Amino acid sequence: MSRPRVTHVVATDAFAGVERYVCDTVTELHARGWQVTVIGGDPEAMRANLPAGVLQFPARTAAHAVRTLWRRPSDLVHTHMTAAEAAAAPLKGLRFQRLVSTRHLAQPRGSSPLGRLARPVIEARLDAQIAISEYAASVIVGPSIVVPNGVPSSRLAPLPRERTIVVMQRLESEKDTALAVQAYAASHLAEDGWALRICGRGAEEQPLRALARDLRIEVDFAGFVTDPRSVLASAGIVLGTAPAEPFGLAVVEAMAEAAPVVASDGGAHPEVLGPDGVYFPVGDVQAAAAALRTVAADEAYAAAYGRTLQRRHSELFTIERHVDRLEVVYEEAWNR
Known part of the structure; x- marks a missing residue:
């Protein structure tokens, strides 16, 4: 079976830890031959940190993400943070087939009004929930697969340590x-x-x-x-x-x-x-x-x-090891 098309969604216009993680992960997935699209994040920063072959679309809010997901059908959607989950969950079965979510915060879903409103729909439609650490898995609600984040190895020449x-x-x-x-x-x-x-x-x-x-x-x-x-x-x-x-x-x-x-x-x-x-x-x-x-x-x-x-x-904690584990999650979710 061919690999599913994957869309990563983060409903922000920022470029902080979650958005940097998405760029690193998508870059490695793309290098392995996955067809990946990204929705959300600061457009200029995201494009500067993504490979040329990856399409990126802005989505400052959940509503923006809904519109883009509707226009850009996928096979598997991977969401980051509750706003992205809330945008994607109602569209499962309509514009894509599988929903994977990474919980980047160590707190139960529903800490915000949007999260409380959307939680039943999100949790009913998830195919896999990823926790980024054992600690996070102990705090969030529901069964989770622990997949620690990864970051690229150093590509810098050794620098003198400053005080x-x-x-x-x-x-x-x-x-x-x-x-x-x-x-x-x-x-x-x-x-x-x-x-x-x-x-x-x-x-x-x-x-x-x-x-x-x-x-x-x-x-x-x-x-x-x-x-x-x-x-x-x-x-x-x-x-x-x-x-x-x-x-x-x-x-x-x-x-x-x-x-x-x-x-x-x-x-x-x-x-x-x-x-x-x-x-x-x-x-x-x-x-x-x-x-x-x-x-x-x-x-x-x-x-x-x-x-x-x-x-x-x-x-x-290399990005390669992280994506090795992530591919297993994708394949198991896709083959459910």
């Missing part, structure tokens, strides 16, 4: 970026020439700037970065503060670049970083500061730790 602590995440309350600012201040690493760079945008940016002023420290608020891998490849330490991280795409990208990572012990961080990870208890500023000082104090240890994390990425 910079990098935080790369959405600046929203659930990421607890304030802890990064507080831990940096408590570590006193600025006195040794270390800087804190926060990459990302969100509602918490202005409160974070005010916090930095109150603590009388300088913080580089870099905003959205177009080349995150270069930033991570030159980072002295990458800091993950989220107390309930569903997976941690930037953490895994840091691993691929052999960057040493300090992370909270909550969410999926322990299953991603593994037994050699450097952790601090969720919300513990002083423990986070101590962990930063430990890694910063010993260049040889930091370099060896980064290489250990890079090997773990190569073994578990």
